[in-house]
Amino acid sequence: DVKVTQSSRYLVKRTGEKVFLECVQDMDHENMFWYRQDPGLGLRLIYFSYDVKMKEKGDIPEGYSVSREKKERFSLILESASTNQTSMYLCASVTGITDTQYFGPGTRLTVL
Amino acid sequence: SQKIEQNSEALNIQEGKTATLTCNYTNYSPAYLQWYRQDPGRGPVFLLLIRENEKEKRKERLKVTFDTTLKQSLFHITASQPADSATYLCALDMGSGGYQKVTFGIGTKLQVIP
Numbered sequence: 387d388v389k390v391t392q393s394s395r396y397l398v399k400r401t402g403e404k405v406f407l408e409c410v411q412d413m414d415h416e417n418m419f420w421y422r423q424d425p426g427l428g429l430r431l432i433y434f435s436y437d438v439k440m441k442e443k444g445d446i447p448e449g450y451s452v453s454r455e456k457k458e459r460f461s462l463i464l465e466s467a468s469t470n471q472t473s474m475y476l477c478a479s480v481t482g483i484t485d486t487q488y489f490g491p492g493t494r495l496t497v498l
Numbered sequence: 499s500q501k502i503e504q505n506s507e508a509l510n511i512q513e514g515k516t517a518t519l520t521c522n523y524t525n526y527s528p529a530y531l532q533w534y535r536q537d538p539g540r541g542p543v544f545l546l547l548i549r550e551n552e553k554e555k556r557k558e559r560l561k562v563t564f565d566t567t568l569k570q571s572l573f574h575i576t577a578s579q580p581a582d583s584a585t586y587l588c589a590l591d592m593g594s595g596g597y598q599k600v601t602f603g604i605g606t607k608l609q610v611i612p
Contacts, residue, residue: 390541428604429542429587476541485591485600486532489541 389413390479390490398496405464407493409477417480418460419444419487420452422473429476435460467497500525502603504588510609511578519573519606521588527566528590533573536585536605545586546573578610 393408411418419434421444431444433452441452449471453461464471474494478487503522511517521531530549534542548555548564548571555562561574575582585605 426604429602431601474539478541480600485530486544486547487534487542487589487600488544492539492541494539 390477390488392475392477392490392493394493395491396494396496398498399464399467400498401468403467403497405467405495405497407462407464407475407477407495409460409462409479409490410458411460411479411488412458413479413481413488414457415479415488416457416482417485418454419478419480420450420460420462421476421478422446422471423476423492424473432462467495469497471495472497500528500590500601502588502590502601504586504603505606508607508609510611513578513580513610513612515578517575517578517582517608517610519586519608521571521573521590521603523569523590527569530591531562531564531571532589532600533560533562533571534587534589534602536587538585542587542602575608578608580610580612583608583610 390411399405417436420432421429423429430446432450433444435441435454438457451463474492476492477490480487501524532547533545536542546562548562559576563572585607587602587605589600589602
């Protein structure tokens with residue numbers, strides 16, 4: 387079974403702090419995605435990566451950056467956290483054949 | 499751009515009945531469509547994939563249909579159980595040809611009443 391883990395289930399940060407969210411997958415997938423999920427808005431794509439050191443902006447990249455130094459690890463960085471970044475953050479690892487997405491458990495981030 | 503519409507209202511059904519959830523899309527027909535289940539506070543879990551040349555797909559109590567004429571997929575859970583209560587998301591390919599291939603609907607919340 388594919389396993390996708392995220393560094394924290396719950397996180398509370400202050401406005402202006404730098405926040406790191408880490409995602410690790412164990413299936414040697416090339417593609418990895420970061421989403422945020424908010425009530426009434428569904429899943430929105432922030433960034434994705436199709437290879438080590440490669441990244442592409444999704445629909446809502448503003449205020450975020452990413453890092454993919456190793457194939458199994460994809461990090462989401464909030465450079466200066468703001469209250470409107472309070473959300474559920476979900477990482478997904480994707481098979482290349484059918485684009486089936488394997489999600490991590492999510493990180494509930496609260497920015498005060 | 500492609501838009502996905504799922505029943506925005508929650509669906510309540512009695513245990514033992516068949517639950518039917520709808521996913522409609524606009525514009526072009528996707529090469530495939532996926533259904534996911536999401537429990538509160540958890541990440542979505544993949545359930546089924548159906549391709550454009552398939553009319554129907556089954557997995558245990560789950561059945562998915564795909565009608566490219568109506569631009570619609572139906573997701574059925576037969577003999578529903580309270581444990582089936584969750585939010586169900588449909589996802590389909592963007593058709594952009596790039597790496598950003600899949601987009602998700604907002605989901606339909608299913609509540610199975612004992």
